[in-house]
Structures are given as structure tokens and as C-alpha cells.
Amino acid sequence: MEKFDKVHGVAAPMPLINIDTDMIIPKVHLKTIKRSGLGVVLFDEMRYHDHGGENEDFVLNKPAYRQTEILVAGDNFGCGSSREHAPWAIKDFGIKVVISTSFADIFFNNCFKNGILPIVVEEEHHAILMDDAHKGENARMTVHLEDQQITTSDGVVIEFDIDPHRKHCLLNGLDDIGQTMEKDHHIDKFENHASQARPWV
Amino acid sequence: MSPKTLYDKIWDAHVAHEADDGTCLLYIDRHLVHEVTSPQAFEGLRMAGRKVRAPEKTIAVPDHNVPTTPDRVNGIENPESRIQVEALDKNAKDFGIHYYPVHDVRQGIVHIVGPEQGWTLPGMTVVCGDSHTATHGAFGALAHGIGTSEVEHVLATQTLIQKKSKNMKVEITGKLQPGVTAKDITLAVIGETGTAGGTGYVIEYCGEAIRDLSMEGRMTVCNMAIEGGARAGLIAPDETTFEYVKGRPHAPKGAQWEAAMDWWKTLYTDEGAHFDKVITLRGEDIAPVVTWGTSPEDVLPITASVPNPEDFEGGKVDAARRSIEYMGLEAGQKLSEVEIDTVFIGSCTNGRIEDLRAAAEILKGKKVKDGMRAMVVPGSGLVRLQAEEEGLADIFKEAGFEWRLAGCSMCLAMNPDQLQPGERCAATSNRNFEGRQGRGGRTHLLSPAMAAAAAITGRLTDVRELM
Numbered sequence: 224m225e226k227f228d229k230v231h232g233v234a235a236p237m238p239l240i241n242i243d244t245d246m247i248i249p250k251v252h253l254k255t256i257k258r259s260g261l262g263v264v265l266f267d268e269m270r271y272h273d274h275g276g277e278n279e280d281f282v283l284n285k286p287a288y289r290q291t292e293i294l295v296a297g298d299n300f301g302c303g304s305s306r307e308h309a310p311w312a313i314k315d316f317g318i319k320v321v322i323s324t325s326f327a328d329i330f331f332n333n334c335f336k337n338g339i340l341p342i343v344v345e346e347e348h349h350a351i352l353m354d355d356a357h358k359g360e361n362a363r364m365t366v367h368l369e370d371q372q373i374t375t376s377d378g379v380v381i382e383f384d385i386d387p388h389r390k391h392c393l394l395n396g397l398d399d400i401g402q403t404m405e406k407d408h409h410i411d412k413f414e415n416h417a418s419q420a421r422p423w424v
Numbered sequence: 425m426s427p428k429t430l431y432d433k434i435w436d437a438h439v440a441h442e443a444d445d446g447t448c449l450l451y452i453d454r455h456l457v458h459e460v461t462s463p464q465a466f467e468g469l470r471m472a473g474r475k476v477r478a479p480e481k482t483i484a485v486p487d488h489n490v491p492t493t494p495d496r497v498n499g500i501e502n503p504e505s506r507i508q509v510e511a512l513d514k515n516a517k518d519f520g521i522h523y524y525p526v527h528d529v530r531q532g533i534v535h536i537v538g539p540e541q542g543w544t545l546p547g548m549t550v551v552c553g554d555s556h557t558a559t560h561g562a563f564g565a566l567a568h569g570i571g572t573s574e575v576e577h578v579l580a581t582q583t584l585i586q587k588k589s590k591n592m593k594v595e596i597t598g599k600l601q602p603g604v605t606a607k608d609i610t611l612a613v614i615g616e617t618g619t620a621g622g623t624g625y626v627i628e629y630c631g632e633a634i635r636d637l638s639m640e641g642r643m644t645v646c647n648m649a650i651e652g653g654a655r656a657g658l659i660a661p662d663e664t665t666f667e668y669v670k671g672r673p674h675a676p677k678g679a680q681w682e683a684a685m686d687w688w689k690t691l692y693t694d695e696g697a698h699f700d701k702v703i704t705l706r707g708e709d710i711a712p713v714v715t716w717g718t719s720p721e722d723v724l725p726i727t728a729s730v731p732n733p734e735d736f737e738g739g740k741v742d743a744a745r746r747s748i749e750y751m752g753l754e755a756g757q758k759l760s761e762v763e764i765d766t767v768f769i770g771s772c773t774n775g776r777i778e779d780l781r782a783a784a785e786i787l788k789g790k791k792v793k794d795g796m797r798a799m800v801v802p803g804s805g806l807v808r809l810q811a812e813e814e815g816l817a818d819i820f821k822e823a824g825f826e827w828r829l830a831g832c833s834m835c836l837a838m839n840p841d842q843l844q845p846g847e848r849c850a851a852t853s854n855r856n857f858e859g860r861q862g863r864g865g866r867t868h869l870l871s872p873a874m875a876a877a878a879a880i881t882g883r884l885t886d887v888r889e890l891m
Contacts (some may be wrong), residue, residue, distance in 0.1 A: 240739035241619055241719050241748070246858040250838045254489065254504035256463035256511050258572075266858045273845060291644075297739050299620035302653065304836070305555040305859060306461065307571035325620050328655050328758070329569050337571035390449045390833060400472070401572070403581045406441050406449060410477075410583055413440035415453050423676035423684045424453045424482075424548065 224338050226396035227368055230319045232292030235282050236356035242296055243303035244330060248312045261308055262315030287359035293320040293366060295356040301330025310337045323347050332364040335389050336399065340368060348380045348381045368394060427694035429591045430660050431626045434566040438549045440583055449583040453548040456534045457484040459512040460702050461553030466515040475519065477582040481544055482521040487533045488838050490526055492801050492828035497527065505839065509876035529575040532830035533803020535559040536774040539643065540804055542672025545660035546688040551578055556772045556854065564661035564691045569650060572811035589655045590700040592625035598634035598707040603674055603888040605782065606641035607774060607871035609633065610648040612710045615723030618705060622654030625701060628693060629659050633707035639668040640778040647773045648854050652722040660692040703821045714759055714884050715746035716867040726886045730757045750858055753867050759884050766849040767798040767879040771835035774852035775803025777810050779872040784816040786872035786876035786890055793882035799826040801833040837862045850878035
């Protein structure tokens with residue numbers, strides 16, 4: 224996985240709450256057997272008209288937000304289905320950071336597996352960041368993972384929390400499976416014990 | 425020893441390694457796999473030259489994509505769907521995992537097949553690349569959905585990297601009123617907590633109204649724990665559970681059964697154990713409910729009216745306005761006057777035999793209203809067979825329902841079963857999101873009995889009027 228360091232880029236506002244993974248990527252696009260190429264259908268039903276063609280009112284279609292790298296979204300972002308196609312599409316579009324007041328559990332986990340940084344902030348900070356995101360392409364936000372800081376276009380610094388293990392993995396681009404396989408002896412030991420204690424499993 | 429919750433006990437029994445910061449490797453007893461969220465995971469294994477660590481604990485079945493019309497015996501017409509199902513056929517064979525292919529009578533929705541075949545047992549950890557894995561919590565198994573990267577992780581290591589969630593108790597006291605079902609309980613709870621109310625928690629459902637439920641009802645309740653944002657839902661196993669499990673093809677037998685029972689009987693929350701959050705509802709207060717909006721938290725009794733967005737607070741004001749517009753409703757409109765054109769009975773929430781019985785009970789001797797499209801999609805081939813043997817299929821067919829083969833079908837509309845823009849569906853499934861059942865389609869979630877009532881009258885209907 225690519226190492227995650229710092230993002231300095233356009234932040235787009237999506238204040239709607241409960242943006243679910245069906246909105247992020249509708250099921251018609253889940254029939255792929257690949258992970259790549261889904262950026263073009265990110266937010267498909269909001270982004271394109273029923274008859275095709277872009278909906279120019281949708282934030283990511285506006286000229287200022289076509290190069291969005293940071294999404295500032297409403298509460299409970301990513302609820303619903305476990306489809307990892309949601310973060311795959313977000314990543315493929317070019318978005319590297321999603322900021323909200325809360326995320327659905329599975330989506331939150333899926334982000335880290337794909338080098339996307341989901342950041343949870345308090346409501347008052349969220350309001351500041353949402354305002355900043357509304358300013359458009361000239362207002363670039365900076366997200367610094369090492370320092371755990373978001374800096375708005377006018378220099379307001381907001382600190383954020385992140386699980387230290389997850390931070391370490393993102394910063395170093397570490398692959399979970401490889402790391403777990405290094406603990407193989409613990410898994411062997413557990414299996415030996417469990418096969419005695421619960422042989423019916 | 426300090427008192428433990430049921431979740432604590434199952435968690436503790438499955439930690440293979442704990443790092444200093446509390447990050448754990450949680451051992452997984454059962455891994456369920458379907459065609460949509462697994463191809464990239466198997467591809468990842470192949471590219472890294474890895475194998476499936478515990479194929480004997482891995483069970484695959486195609487369900488999301490498969491057509492449910494009788495002509496599916498001739499093959500799947502949609503090329504992309506066909507490729508996904510063929511990929512699962514191949515992956516199951518290449519990696520030596522248990523498999524129920526499309527033409528197997530045991531095929532069905534993964535969360536219905538697992539319990540039906542006895543793969544799901546009390547005290548287990550169960551995962552699947554599907555958020556409704558929460559269903560299996562009904563057995564007192566710690567069960568939750570995972571993404572495709574985690575599917576690959578479990579295939580390769582039989583573990584998941586996890587941090588422990590907090591404990592939440594949802595107690596439903598007393599008895600349910602006539603016409604009120606497990607679906608109404610689970611929707612009412614989400615109406616109470618909101619869709620993010622359970623974020624960070626594992627819920628244990630308890631109380632007399634939960635104890636009184638059959639295993640099938642308990643599965644309906646746990647199935648939608650995810651819609652409340654929880655990682656998982658749990659119900660402590662009891663005689664109802666043991667009775668259901670006993671004799672299933674993959675349930676333990678003989679001495680192993682006795683040994684398992686000894687452990688299973690210890691799987692309950694100890695007196696005085698700590699819950700970080702407690703919600704209590706009175707069973708008597710729960711009415712038959714429907715959803716009016718595009719989030720499962722948008723729940724109201726069928727006797728209520730569409731709310732006014734201004735009555736909400738914060739971001740919910742705009743969300744409710746958007747929902748009501750999308751749903752083509754008016755604030756103040758009575759829910760029982762909302763006309764529908766489609767009825768869908770099925771899904772991992774309500775596609776089991778008892779659900780079909782409950783719907784058939786209402787439909788017996790009645791007809792679906794003229795011009796309506798109504799379909800029943802049994803949750804598995806075995807549920808379908810049983811319903812045919814019990815005469816339920818005839819009731820549905822005589823009433824004017826389509827009688828389909830097993831699959832996820834119109835719950836997520838990945839197969840040809842979809843709503844057209846503007847069509848309005850009374851659905852026994854679990855999500856009423858925008859476009860969930862087809863682009864522009866409108867979904868009202870409700871119980872199987874309520875869905876049957878709606879099919880007869882052509883509008884959302886209080887089932888108690890037909891009982």
C-alpha cells in the first residue's frame with residue numbers, strides 16, 4: 224500500500240447526514256471482479272442525471288471541486304452495506320481524506336485498508352471545516368497525519384485523534400495480512416488450544 | 425472474577441493475540457462468502473501465492489446476483505453477474521471450501537443458509553463480506569460484516585485485526601401486542617436509537633419479548649443491528665436456540681453435542697456486568713411500524729402521519745426534507761393512505777419459513793389488488809421447498825404473487841428484480857436508502873404480515889384491520 228503522509232488540496236463540502244454506501248456507489252457497479260476504475264461512478268446517482276449527463280448542481284461536478292482530495296461530510300458517513308467498492312471508488316476518484324462527526328463502523332475500517340484517512344472531529348470543528356470547504360478551489364486544506372493536524376485555508380489548526388496502530392500502518396503503507404502472518408505462531412497456538420476446548424467448531 | 429457480558433465472554437474466548445495497545449487478533453470460527461464481495465479477495469490470495477488457512481471453516485454460496493426466475497436453470501443472462509458467479513464457482517473449487525452452487529437445493533441467502541445448515545452455532549465468531557452478518561447474533565454468536573480486504577485477511581489468516589467494542593443492552597420488556605412482530609421490534613429500536621446510535625457498540629438484546637421470540641424472529645431482530653450502526657447484535661442462547669440447532673447437518677452430534685451444550689449454557693451476561701449504554705422499550709408500546717423516509721431510522725407506527733421536516737433538529741431537517749421529496753410524500757399525509765404498486769417479501773431479514781407463514785396467514789383466500797406487482801422470494805431453496813409442502817406457495821400464487829427461487833433479489837436489486845423510477849414498494853427487507861431497490865425506486869420497510877396486508881389493499885395498511 225502507498226504511504227500516507229500529508230495532503231494539501233481542495234476540500235469539498237457534503238453536509239448531508241447518513242450518506243450511505245448505496246449513495247457512494249450503487250449496486251449496479253458492484254458486479255466488477257476488480258478493485259480499480261470505480262472513481263467515474265462515485266456518487267453515481269447524485270452525480271449523473273437519470274438519462275446520463277452530469278448533474279451540474281452536484282458538488283464534485285462544479286469546476287472548483289473537480290480535483291477534490293478531501294471530503295467534509297455530514298454525520299454517520301458510509302452507513303449501510305459493507306461494500307469496499309465505496310472506498311475503492313473514493314480512492315480512485317482521488318479523495319484521500321474524509322472528515323465527519325462520525326462514520327459507520329465497517330466503512331471506517333475499510334478506509335484504512337485502502338490508504339484513505341477517515342477523520343472524526345467534534346461538531347464545532349466540523350462546522351469550521353465545512354465553512355472552509357465551501358470556499359472552493361482557492362481555499363486548500365492541509366491534513367498532516369504525522370502531526371495529527373488539519374489546517375484550514377486561513378490557518379486555523381484543528382487536531383484530531385487516530386488509533387496509533389492505524390496511524391503507523393498508514394504512514395508506512397503496511398499490509399495487514401503480511402503483518403498478521405508474522406504472528407502465525409500465535410494463531411497456531413490458539414488453534415491447538417481451541418481444538419481441544421471446542422472440538423465441535 | 426469480575427462479571428462479564430455475553431459479548432465479553434465470546435470475545436475473550438477468541439483472542440489469539442493482544443498487542444500492548446489493545447489491538448487484537450480475533451480468531452474466526454466461520455467465514456461465509458458470497459459472489460459480490462469476494463472475487464478481489466481471492467485474486468489477492470492468488471497474486472500473493474497464499475492459500476485459505478481454514479477451508480473447512482469457510483462456506484460459500486452465490487446469492488446477491490442470481491436471478492430468481494425459474495429460467496435461471498438455463499444460466500445467468502447478465503454477463504457481469506455470470507462472471508461473478510462463475511468466479512465464485514472457481515474460487516470455491518480451487519481453494520477447497522464448502523460450496524452451495526446455484527443449482528443446489530440448499531442454495532439461498534448466505535445468512536439463511538448458514539443457520540439452516542448448522543454452520544452457525546452459539547459462542548462462535550462469524551464473519552462475512554456483508555453487513556447483515558449481524559443476523560447470526562441470534563444464536564449468541566459474535567457475527568459481523570467485513571469489507572473485502574478483511575475477507576482476504578480472514579481467508580489468509582483465519583483472524584481479524586480488531587479492537588473491542590463497547591457493550592450496549594437493548595431490553596424489550598413484557599409482551600408484544602397482536603399484529604406486532606420481530607420486524608416491528610427491530611425497526612422500533614432503530615427509530616429510538618437512530619442509525620448511528622449503535623456505532624462503536626455490540627448490542628445484546630434481552631427481555632421477555634426477545635425471549636418469547638422464535639429463532640427466526642431473533643434472526644430478524646439481530647439482522648438489523650447494523651442498521652442501528654452497531655458492530656453486532658447478540659441474543660443469549662437458550663432452549664429455543666438449542667432446539668433449533670440440534671440435528672442440523674453441521675451441528676455437533678453425540679458426545680460433542682454434550683460438550684458443546686456444557687459451554688453454550690455458560691453463554692449469558694453475568695449478574696452485575698457493565699453495559700456502557702442501556703435502552704429499554706416496553707413490548708406493549710410497540711406498534712406495527714413502517715418507514716416513511718430513506719433511512720431505517722425514519723420509522724413510525726402505521727397509524728401515524730408523514731412528519732414535518734421542521735420538527736427535526738440539526739442535519740436531520742435537511743435530510744428529512746430530501747427524504748420526503750424523494751419518497752414523493754407530503755408532510756402530514758397519513759401513512760395508511762400511501763398507495764403502493766409493488767410488494768416484496770423476502771431477504772435475509774424476512775425470507776424464512778415463519779415470515780412466509782405470517783404473510784400467507786393474512787393472504788389466505790384473498791387477492792392482490794389489481795395492477796399490483798407482488799413477489800415472494802424465499803430465503804433458501806429449502807425454505808421454498810418447505811413452503812410448497814405446507815401449501816403456502818399455493819396461497820401466494822392464488823393471491824397473485826410471483827413465486828420465485830431463492831436469492832437476495834429486490835432487497836438490493838443487483839439481479840433483474842428492480843423497481844422503476846417512482847415505483848413504490850412495501851418491502852420486508854432492511855434498507856430504504858435512495859435507489860436501493862432500483863434507481864428512483866421508493867421503499868417502505870415493514871413486516872411480512874404488513875406487506876401482505878398492503879398487497880391486498882394497495883396501500884400501506886394496519887395489518888390489525890385484517891386480522
